[in-house]
Amino acid sequence: MSTPSFRDFLYAPGHPRVADIRGLDAREYAEAAKTDAFAGPMIEGWRKLYPQPFTGITNDGVRREGLYKLAPARPGEEAPTAAMAAAARKLLGAVDGGQARKLRYRVDAPEWQSWANPEFLQHDTGLRLDELEPPVRDAVLGVVEASLSAAGFELVRNLMRINGFLGDLVELPAAHERIQL
Template sequence: MTAEFRRYLFPENHPRIAQVKGLDAYEYRQAAKAPGSFTGELIKGWTPLYLRPFCGVTETGALRPDLHPLAPARPGEQAPVAQMIEAAEALLDCLDTEGRERLMHPVDAAQWQTWANPEFMQFDTGLRLEFQPAAVREKALALVKASLSPEGYELAHGMMLINGFLGETVGLESILNEFSYNFALYGTPHPEHAWGWQPVRAPLRRQLPGG
């Protein structure tokens, strides 16, 4: 890899960098809400929308029922449910009551619609991994690893590492780092009932029915 990409970065004293340097995720979240700013208007417009019932995504506005009917997984393609449950329970076991309450939501909770990819925290859903003890972060990643193929986990974790590299490159490690993600659990881990996990602020989302 060459350093050619650095010529496209803002200089260290550029206002876009200087005005947020040193802020943590929660301070940056407040700064992003500034009225009239792009991020402020984005948050203002999105906040009431995520509370509406989810109806699906269509090309015409009309839903097509039974477009993707549920069917049993084909041989060799079953989700590793037992390993996922074990990993999820290990994560829950290392949390106190407050941590479990922040992490867990009903499987159909509106909070699952708070997924977002921008680097600022639009919604504080679940646990913010960067502020968790190392053991909690490790257990959360273990759940991700148990849920994905080896190649899928390598790709997902690689994206987290790139996020950290970007933060170091622009001197904003308190905003962009390997663990600047929220992690939430929906439903109760079960071999047959629907449940899932969700990282917020990452190109990943997985809502997995048991089996």
């Protein structure tokens, strides 16, 4: 018995699951996903939950108060807040007014809950790297880099490269081709 290749678990390029979305950008695919038999019901469920206030993450729907205590960072583990703030100011100086509105939300705004990483765009909040000019994209990545350790930033960039590789594997590289990672 031979060991299966990862390619055995991918849809073939002509499979209806990918053939119908070939050539669509993220926004076009988001619209198509709403009517997809798999993604459509999932998106509808998220749409209903999205405006609900965030109360925490549970494994069974029961909130447990005091599960984690807030404590000062241990020496050497403090967040680099000055570098993070400087990178954020640089980013805000690089964007136009419309882009700035997609970066600034009230602390309790539901937009903070909208991030997810499925293959389709769920909520149009924030900025898409594949739609940004290089100076703005670099400034966004500067905020990420200032917020993470060197190893953490390298991991994030490698994960971005893997997403691009997966797009190439199923011959859906449209967004990846516009971003040089």
